[in-house]
Amino acid sequence: MLLSTYGTRGDVEPLVALAVRLRELGAEVRICTPPDEDFAPRPAEFGIPRVPVGSPVRELMRETAPLSAAELSRYRTKLVSAQFEALPVAAAGCDVLVAAGLAQVAARSVAEAAGISYVYVAYSAVNLPSPHHAPPPRPGWPEPESDDNRTRWEMDARRVHAEFAETLNQHRAALGLPPVDDVRGHVYSGRPWLAADPVLGPWRETAGLDVVQTGAWTLPDERPLPAELVAFLDAGAAPVYVGFGSMRPSPDIGHRAVEAIRAQGHRVLVSRGWADLDLVDGREDLFAIGEVNQQRLFPRVAAVVHHGGAGTTLVAARAGVPQVVIPLPVADNPYWADRIADLGVGVALHGGAPASAALYAAIETALAPETRARAKALAARVGTDGAMLAARRLLGSRQ
Template identity: 55%
Template sequence: MRVLLCTIGSRGDVQPVVALAVRLQELGQDVRVCAPPDFREQVEGFRIPFTPVGPELRSTGKVSPTAAPPTPEQRRRMVADSVAAQFEAVAAAAEGCDVIVAGGYLVIAARTVAEQRGIGYVLAGYCPAFLPSPQHAPPVYPMLGEKPADGTVDNGTLWARDAQRWNDTWRDLLNAHRTAAGLAPVTDVRSHLFTDRPWLAADPTLGPWPETAGLDVVQTGAWILPDERPLSAELESFLDAAAPPVYFGFGSIRAPQDLSRNMIAAARAHGRRAIVLRGWADLALVDDAPDCLAIGEVNQQELFGRVAAVVQHGGAGTTTAAARAGAPQVVLPQHTDQHYWARRVRDLGLGAAHAPDPPTADSLTAALGEALAPDVAVRAKHIATEVRTDGADIAARRLMAQF
């Protein structure tokens, strides 16, 4: 079987796709990946054919969080360019494939290309919040002027608005390509892309799918790529020098203003050392004191088991990695599914959910104090025993059986 795995987005969107690709390859399947060009080296390092789609994304993490959002015309052009690039790249990469798996929620071209070629199609998401359910609100998009749901509007109304946003943003562009291919137009873009049987690549303990009528969700568990890279000698030395430090990282998204300064101040307020992940935002230390260390790309699976707490943005992958390692967490949600994961960390007793407001030294100090409480550490160790690690294997074998 030949499988095309495609995604649009940053590391949190790509890493699960790579995990599934590696597992399929181990099971003897022919796999290829279509993703942003930033990830070519990683994918090809596993000897997996790679097709780039769209522009490089890394520079977006360095944009000032106070920068003005794109104008409606700029956003319209970005959307149009993305759809055009997708149809070109996905169509080329799908040549000779038996099934297309779209990882995440923005691979607008994938199902149409699958229809054109008469092959299978699966949509797999990484968080329950992206799939319609009366039991939770849709994800939040600050660039569109949205704020997290405050309970004043019912979830059904919010999901209806979400469906309209999908149509307003994508429908005309999508249908132009479908018409050119001789396919019927789509009236509901979200339902078209998600299908009536989407897959959910999220851990059932951390992000369980709530029972709801009308959507038959297949929850495989999170797609985790095993990481056996050693920690650097510098990092090992820092970890061994004193009590476990606090890890701070914002991954591949923009960082709020003065984040490094406020994070380090919070750690010092609790008498803790700090490890700061530079990430795509190029976070830096505020001084040369020996109680802080800035690091680049790192094996989270190894590091998180050796820190006192993980302070992070609330990406699905980082949240799962910290939970799997038994590390207390502070989640600083900014957009989309991050608010969902912040609530889950809080509700499961794994740490603190920071308010969606920009973090200050005082607010981070308070949140970190919650996460460092002894009972939270005990709870985090317990939950770690329930986090599954076989999601990619379950998904791979299901694909092999289904297609």
């Protein structure tokens, strides 16, 4: 089987989990990811062949200013062409192609040309069209003015088609395939899979779309925490974690969060992330870390302040800790922020850089006994076997 995605760590890790479970069931698997070296260790750890495709994602995320609509369009067109060049070779000998994320525009055509099965996967319900929610924000595209979800999804489909149709159909013609008249529908297929926990991010029945929700795809992480981090954790009360993963938030957000946490008498643990947050000021109540095992770390923190990535949200929920989500207006970040607020296990702070008073109030709410109790109760309901369920279903579908 070939598993393919393009994005940050949160896009890659679920496919690694699925690949490991497929291997345990006797399947041969290879995985396509961006070429960033950040993504190489995990597939290599499990002996999974990895095929780099496209440009490094970290370079894109390091841009100090957002790319213009024209620059993003050129980037996307280049990625589609790179996929049509790499995926046919990577798919040789495979009988199933699993593609995760809308960026996988070429995948279904490659599967079609090779005569193999195709499965499209989303990691969040908000990424699939439904009248129950609006489309997620897409970089470089203005937000639709309509408040009607159906209208917004129709506009989204037109924009996706306008962005990709010419490039996609040119490559399909070269493969002897007919053109498509709805790129988004073509990529999603009529039966997409949803690799999200049904308690944390449920799918609501929607006419015309037969969604298979498997649960989130994760693996147990047994890596120990660094000795210096353990020493900091052991030296006092549980700190509040602050980290924004691969996102680049406003420079003020991190400083304001630290101030709000300290003002309430709590220690702070800062994850530098891809934004390279530099908040160390020499005081003993703050400790900075790089990439560490969140599964081991989060049960030892008092709360998690983060950007709303699907992976961070899930790990914090499983750890039973409250969350303060400060989402950037992109992809599924706002969706996960709202889910945490709706479940009563934390606070969502929309609208860019929150004021200090809003951050103080959010952290105070997150650390309240009733919020902590709800977070602990939620942890007992979140599943852990989504990747194995998906692997068994994939293998069963090809028999």
